[in-house]
């Protein structure tokens with residue numbers, strides 16, 4: 038599918054889509070919170086294990102996991118996305134995916150998303166668990182600040198940027214388990230409020 042075709046499609050949510058493709062700088066901005074999460078998560082290991090060799094190794098393993106996780110999504114989710122092989126993908130994964138995979142059925146997007154997203158979820162959880170253990174055993178002010186930075190970046194900035202910057206205008210929004218879950222949560226919140 039050509040970029041022009043994607044940009045001219047009506048979105049399922051009837052929201053305005055940017056009339057231009059994402060630039061490399063915009064793609065970098067979209068990737069920044071994920072990169073920061075991996076770097077800060079690795080730093081938690083280094084500081085928590087007191088700059089030991091084991092700390093460096095565990096940080097390396099976490100960083101490699103972060104890279105493999107991104108590749109996993111590129112290989113196993115992006116081929117089913119409407120933005121595959123276009124510059125309309127906010128983070129640029131869709132174009133990388135096209136170098137390795139063929140376009141596949143968009144109808145399977147939700148199914149593939151549900152199957153493969155859990156592969157990267159531990160990236161958010163592992164540093165938090167490690168940090169809590171490190172701080173409980175031996176409180177360190179620097180590690181505490183790094184932990185706060187990890188939580189703010191990974192649990193607030195990253196999902197917020199994804200929803201506002203990319204997912205909020207995605208034509209597959211209604212099929213995406215992430216966005217549907219958000220919608221259901223909002224509806225429950227409104228019901229509870231009333």
Ligand code: SF4
Pocket residue numbers: 111114115118119120121122126127128129130131132
């Ligand atoms: S929008 Fe998401 S699923 Fe679609 S190609 Fe880009 S990274 Fe992959």
